[in-house]
Amino acid sequence: MKVLILDYGSQYTQLIARVVRELGYYSQVVQPDEDVDVSDIGALILSGGPASVYEPNAPRLPSWFEAYKGKVLGICYGMQLLAHEMGGKVEPGELAEYGRTEIVIVEDDPIFENVPRESTVWMSHSDVVKVLPKGFKVTAHSKNGMIVSASDRERFWLLQFHPEVRHTQFGRQMLQNFLSRICGLKPNWNLEDFITQKIEELRKELSGKKVIAALSGGVDSSVACVLVHRAIGTNLRCVFVDHGLLRKNEPEEVMDVFKNMLQLNVVKIDARERFLSKLKGVDDPEKKRKIIGEEFIRVFEQEAKSYGATHLVQGTIYSDVIESAKSGKKTAAIKSHHNVGGLPEKMDLKIVEPLRNLFKDEVRIVGEMLGIPRSVIHRQPFPGPGLAVRVIGPVDEEKLDILREADYILIETLRETGWYEKIWQAFAVLLPVRSVGVRGDRRAYDYVLAIRCVDSVEGMTADWSKIPHDVLDLISRRILNGVKGVGRVVYDISSKPPATIEWE
Numbered sequence: 286m287k288v289l290i291l292d293y294g295s296q297y298t299q300l301i302a303r304v305v306r307e308l309g310y311y312s313q314v315v316q317p318d319e320d321v322d323v324s325d326i327g328a329l330i331l332s333g334g335p336a337s338v339y340e341p342n343a344p345r346l347p348s349w350f351e352a353y354k355g356k357v358l359g360i361c362y363g364m365q366l367l368a369h370e371m372g373g374k375v376e377p378g379e380l381a382e383y384g385r386t387e388i389v390i391v392e393d394d395p396i397f398e399n400v401p402r403e404s405t406v407w408m409s410h411s412d413v414v415k416v417l418p419k420g421f422k423v424t425a426h427s428k429n430g431m432i433v434s435a436s437d438r439e440r441f442w443l444l445q446f447h448p449e450v451r452h453t454q455f456g457r458q459m460l461q462n463f464l465s466r467i468c469g470l471k472p473n474w475n476l477e478d479f480i481t482q483k484i485e486e487l488r489k490e491l492s493g494k495k496v497i498a499a500l501s502g503g504v505d506s507s508v509a510c511v512l513v514h515r516a517i518g519t520n521l522r523c524v525f526v527d528h529g530l531l532r533k534n535e536p537e538e539v540m541d542v543f544k545n546m547l548q549l550n551v552v553k554i555d556a557r558e559r560f561l562s563k564l565k566g567v568d569d570p571e572k573k574r575k576i577i578g579e580e581f582i583r584v585f586e587q588e589a590k591s592y593g594a595t596h597l598v599q600g601t602i603y604s605d606v607i608e609s610a611k612s613g614k615k616t617a618a619i620k621s622h623h624n625v626g627g628l629p630e631k632m633d634l635k636i637v638e639p640l641r642n643l644f645k646d647e648v649r650i651v652g653e654m655l656g657i658p659r660s661v662i663h664r665q666p667f668p669g670p671g672l673a674v675r676v677i678g679p680v681d682e683e684k685l686d687i688l689r690e691a692d693y694i695l696i697e698t699l700r701e702t703g704w705y706e707k708i709w710q711a712f713a714v715l716l717p718v719r720s721v722g723v724r725g726d727r728r729a730y731d732y733v734l735a736i737r738c739v740d741s742v743e744g745m746t747a748d749w750s751k752i753p754h755d756v757l758d759l760i761s762r763r764i765l766n767g768v769k770g771v772g773r774v775v776y777d778i779s780s781k782p783p784a785t786i787e788w789e
């Protein structure tokens with residue numbers, strides 16, 4: 286039995302799924318227009334969302350909703366939608382509530398077991414449920430008198446606030462109450478069982494077959510490769526592409542870890558020449574990304590052929606799956622992310638995605654259990670197109686060398702000062718701008734280098750990291766003294782949105 290989460294577009298939908306899993310219950314996120322098997326749902330949670338239920342095109346309950354007879358928790362939009370559909374009244378509120386709100390429980394309810402009468406919750410709404418459907422009772426008010434919680438005590442529990450966010454003091458307790466006391470579920474999700482079952486499944490599917498995997502040395506593809514390796518051993522060939530856009534020492538380090546430490550069958554393809562010649566003179570970021578994606582495909586096609594592979598392993602994780610289900614609906618295209626993601630339609634290989642139901646933090650735990658070194662598991666993310674999107678404008682060897690050296694100094698300094706693991710992602714960007722300086726009484730005219738360090742959770746939003754000035758100072762002096770060609774260092778203080786994390 287699983288906990289099904291209906292995604293009405295909230296920023297926090299994935300967070301609901303994660304908290305539920307942390308509590309020990311298997312959860313899955315689906316869109317309201319997706320088909321599901323209702324017999325397998327142990328509890329249903331409706332997420333929040335940006336729409337207003339009284340608008341004509343607002344998303345509604347799924348077609349299978351009537352067939353589902355179990356208990357339902359509606360959060361924010363989910364609460365408003367249930368109230369509206371069952372004959373209650375939802376209206377624009379006079380004042381919106383964003384952020385911290387104090388609530389008072391006014392009626393005993395199993396969802397509030399072990400929750401004090403007064404506590405702090407996190408809100409993000411402007412609509413309000415003015416009238417509840419018949420049979421419902423208000424169970425908590427906000428201090429300014431709004432209905433923040435209600436239930437019919439049989440099937441439906443409604444919360445106007447977000448129990449899934451950490452700022453809601455007793456949010457986890459409430460979700461735990463819903464799942465165990467109200468729905469009567471027993472914890473059924475742990476990652477050790479996941480590993481054993483997955484290896485068994487992979488063995489059934491792949492034994493006797495030749496399989497290749499795109500290995501970047503990043504967290505996701507590494508864990509996927511090690512898992513498949515456990516299942517089929519040397520019939521797996523991991524393909525690591527050196528496209529000439531990797532960081533200093535990266536090719537050697539990746540080969541050392543996977544070949545020598547983890548004893549995987551891994552080949553490094555030296556594709557520097559073909560990538561760099563295709564990129565020569567190309568200025569437009571999207572064109573650069575497309576060229577790189579295309580070349581990746583060509584390289585993998587060749588490798589699959591020469592190895593006689595029928596299957597390709599990818600490190601797709603659950604947030605990729607949720608995002609791609611959403612995209613194509615009304616999400617604007619900001620940039621083409623290269624995962625080797627375009628592969629499935631264009632190649633004649635079956636795709637194997639052992640991690641497609643796991644979140645990144647779960648992937649990390651699985652990686653640790655599989656004995657992958659900490660240096661890999663806690664590596665900061667690095668984009669498939671590599672340094673090509675960090676040399677702004679046309680890419681050439683000279684610029685790549687400058688950037689490689691500066692990036693190396695940045696990362697080493699962050700490690701030395703204990704900042705590397707505190708920052709979600711840190712890197713240098715070489716700008717196509719020169720600036721005047723003075724070195725030993727001589728005029729200098731060198732490139733400007735930007736440092737980008739961000740705090741984030743999944744990379745969807747980000748803020749620039751508040752690194753102490755003395756650390757920034759050390760980074761700047763070391764780069765200015767140690768990297769020929771860089772004459773000025775600047776720190777990027779843009780959040781995402783409106784900026785993105787990478788500059789291209």
Ligand SMILES: Nc1ncnc2c1ncn2[C@@H]1O[C@H](COP(=O)(O)OP(=O)(O)OP(=O)(O)O)[C@@H](O)[C@H]1O
Binds near residue numbers: 601665
């Ligand atoms: N240099 C490379 N050689 C082979 N495959 C690559 C390379 N770069 C990227 N890939 C493929 O593209 C996929 C997507 O890259 P992405 O950066 O999202 O994931 P990752 O590298 O596995 O993990 P992380 O998000 O931690 O960097 C990788 O899982 C890998 O399959």
Ligand SMILES: O=c1[nH]c(=O)c2[nH+]cn([C@@H]3O[C@H](COP(=O)(O)O)[C@@H](O)[C@H]3O)c2[nH]1
Binds near residue numbers: 621788
């Ligand atoms: O595998 C990848 N292929 C790509 O093409 C790509 N572009 C950006 N990124 C990484 O994604 C996160 C968000 O980046 P943006 O804010 O720049 O979109 C950040 O972590 C970026 O490094 C990529 N990863």
Ligand SMILES: NC(=O)CC[C@H](N)C(=O)O
Binds near residue numbers: 360363409412
């Ligand atoms: N976060 C939400 O679910 C918001 C619901 C609705 N759009 C409101 O503003 O009240």
Ligand SMILES: [Mg+2]
Binds near residue numbers: 503666667668669
């Ligand atoms: Mg990566």
